[in-house]
Amino acid sequence: MYDIIVIGSGPAGLSAAITAAARGKSVAVISNSRTESGLFKAPVIDNYPGFPGVSGAELSGKLMVHAQGAGARILSGRVTSALSVTGGINVGYGSEFESGRALILALGIVQTHVFPGEAELLGRGVSYCATCDGMLYRGKKVVVVSLAPDAPEEAEYLRSIGCDVTEVTTTDVVIFGVDRVQSVTADGVSIPCDGVFVLRRTVAPATLLSGLETADGHIAVNDDFSTSVPGVFAAGDCVGPPYQIAKAVGEGQLAAFAAIAYIDRG
Ligand SMILES: Cc1cc2nc3c(=O)[nH]c(=O)nc-3n(C[C@H](O)[C@H](O)[C@H](O)COP(=O)(O)OP(=O)(O)OC[C@H]3O[C@@H](n4cnc5c(N)ncnc54)[C@H](O)[C@@H]3O)c2cc1C
Structure with missing residues (x-):
């Protein structure tokens, strides 16, 4: 079992992973290809402090190398389910499963529209x-x-x-x-x-994890980036605008701090 599982390898997820790993926690980042992140698609970024003119692909590559170097494990796949169980959260991606004591959702802008009949018949066809x-x-x-x-x-x-x-x-x-x-x-x-x-590309948050509250199409979070599900935190575009890299990075770090505190409380 990992201390923290992060879903999403955009700036919010990788920032959370860097902070958690630097604080000595075991971390796995499970994500679609980084080419699907909003960051990767940005041709030129002029407003990320310290890196004027950097391309999204380059910044994304640097964040990935930094996270791996800090000790985070990067796992590839689309997460289709997360289940809160005693002592942690089980996360399913492809035919694989991983468990974490805490979970950070860093999904980017998420599709919240579900088709009529989809939620009612989930698991029944x-x-x-x-x-x-x-x-x-x-x-x-x-x-x-x-x-x-x-x-x-x-x-x-x-x-x-x-x-x-x-x-x-x-x-x-x-x-x-x-x-x-x-x-x-x-x-x-x-x-x-x-x-x-x-x-x-992704799964609507409320379908991904039972009991996860949303507001205005985003994951609802408290001031410390905790969600309605104990042990689950969220950061970046998935919690709301402005949709910006610097905000995503900052929130990823704060969500990691909160997840670390949650784990350390036992
Ligand atoms: C064309 C373009 C230009 C931009 N230019 C700028 C700019 O100049 N300056 C700026 O500050 N911001 C810019 N942005 C916005 C910026 O890219 C986003 O705000 C930022 O990437 C958000 O980071 P994030 O980590 O929240 O989400 P993302 O970067 O979107 O990362 C989320 C990741 O999670 C993955 N994911 C989602 N669901 C699942 C799942 N179920 N299973 C596995 N993986 C999943 C996604 O595939 C994605 O890789 C731009 C965005 C675009 C599209």
């Missing part, structure tokens, strides 16, 4: 992870809502294990079913199916 749940649908008809760069690869994996896959790329989706998924309507066309894989 709705899945966020082909690798984890694919085998349950072998020989069955599934819809893949393809909204992440690796989604076509995931759809291909489902085909390779014998699923009958229909891929859709629209965001006009409604999921129907009483106790289980029965069909998906995409752009007004009904597709009968046994399951639907909703593959986004």
Whole structure:
């Protein structure tokens, strides 16, 4: 078990990881590719103190090297679930799991829109992870809502294990079913199916972790960046504007301090 798991390798997540590792805590950062972070996409940054004119890709690379050098472990994958259990939080990414005594969410700007029917039928035909749940649908008809760069690869994996896959790329989706998924309507066309894989770049925070409160589309945090779930902290764009690197870095550090204090209280 790690002391702290951080989700997201943008400036908020890597700043949190650097601070926590420097304070002697074991830290894992689980994240999509850093090329998906807002920071990486910034062509030229003129307002980050000390680095005028730096590119987002360069600053992101420096932060990554710094975090690794401080001792943080970087794990690659999309986190699809987090579960608060006695003594910590279990985090699922791909088909892997890690546990931490505290969790810091540094997800960037997050997709909070869920499709009608998605939350109600989650775990009853709705899945966020082909690798984890694919085998349950072998020989069955599934819809893949393809909204992440690796989604076509995931759809291909489902085909390779014998699923009958229909891929859709629209965001006009409604999921129907009483106790289980029965069909998906995409752009007004009904597709009968046994399951639907909703593959986004990220997962809406409230769906990712039960009991996590949001406000105005952001994760709600207290002054110390703690959230509504004990042991879970959040920082950066995912907690609200201004969407800026310096703010994300500062909040990442404060969230790390709060997570360290939480762990040290036992
Ligand atoms: C084009 C562009 C130009 C910009 N220019 C500037 C500028 O000049 N100055 C400035 O201050 N700011 C600028 N910004 C804003 C700045 O990039 C963001 O404010 C900053 O990157 C926020 O940091 P963050 O760590 O909160 O989120 P991000 O940098 O977005 O990092 C979040 C990371 O978490 C990952 N993630 C999310 N969900 C999951 C999940 N479920 N599982 C695994 N990984 C996940 C994401 O893929 C991403 O890699 C710019 C942004 C853009 C897009």
